[in-house]
Amino acid sequence: MATPSATIQTGEVHVWSLSFSNAESDISNLNQLLSDDEQSRAVRFISDCDRIRFTIARGVLRQLLSAYTGHPARSIQLIYGRHGRPALTASQAHDINFNLSHSGEHALFALSRECDVGVDIERIRPYSPAYRLRLAKRFFSELECSAIQGLNASRVEQAFFACWTRKEAYIKVHGRGLSLPLSQFSVSVNPMNAPQLLATPWCPSDLKLTRLWDLAAPRGYRAAIALKTFAGDPEFRLFDWPA
Template sequence: MIADVVIAALALDPGRIAHCAALLSAEETARADRFLREADRTRFIASHAALRVVVGRECGLPPERLRFATESTGRPVLAEPAGTDLDINLSHSGDIALIGLVRGARIGVDVEIRRPLPDALRIARSHFAPDETAALEALPPSWREAAFFGLWTRKEAVVKALGAGLSQPLAGFSVTVPPEPARMLRITGGTAQWTLATLDPGPGACATVAVTAAGVAIRRQSRSATWADKFDAK
């Protein structure tokens, strides 16, 4: 089994943003318009257009022909074309989007821009599993902030693959803490078969992909801003 993860640049000029906006559905456009900050609105437009472009090429369809629905937790699913076994996931932070695709399993992706976080240990003690917190505490202080964000993306990618939303307690499962390679340690309920992989989305950022199957090969691709120049199904 192979999972594809596409890292797409979201720092687009106004012409490319307008190009992206023309791809979105009426529902996506309405969601974009609810953002108060222009930067948030344009990142939403760009990230959802990127999702359409990547999924459209996988399905061999123009991106505007795709139709998405959401599970009860808000997780996106492909509604048109119907009957496909393609699972999808989207994450974006700052000027980076992460798009995950896999057939025959479920996928979750998460990307985070690192920032100063002096209370990282306090947050970990409140939300993470005790063994994860202990592993963070054992790291040299200069490593903890980067390790926290790496751990956060691992946790979020698993939650997004499960599609459980806020009903999945973060302390209900444990993953390894960076700099250890990404791996599931324990999980209460659900599948015990997982593939976790750390991705490098660029300077100052960290990312993880999680798939509900063992031994999945992760195929990573990057797209510069030129992905928004031409939309087709090839």
């Protein structure tokens, strides 16, 4: 696989966007890149769609990691944190940190050399504002719920997904997944303003160390990224797969 640059320069964060439909014709080749464990996981999916998307996402991830580290895609060795977050082994990492997310027909892969990274993409499903508010009360902090409730009904959907993707990106930068309740910290919800981490009692230092950004996403989706301990303002380089 050719990439515009297989090197992440100082100050850069690379974000790759994938449409699953662009890779379905290559699924046999991608499947061959998966580890034995990943292939076993793939066959356990009940849904054909879920199995195909898992195979594509992991195969493309391996192609990307191969391009950035120089190791053959099939020989990439992944280790998993306590809550299932994948990472490269120390011998293969070359300081590369990565994260991936997929929803609906799209996936995002984020890579950095200078910091931990978390990324999230979500497909916007057409539910009513009242339903969004009920979900917000169930999962979000009181501060976030209050902010969303104060919006016009026409803005609730975008605010809900801005909040959701920002929160997911934040917990993924820690590799926590949903083991950290979403109600235990707060982010800004206004989709028109730059995102902020507002409160995180379980890790107060993150208010200075961790920053959030919204990412460009396909129509009908929202996406966000979180970086921890990144010095200065990052340059986000956005690529489409295949290059």
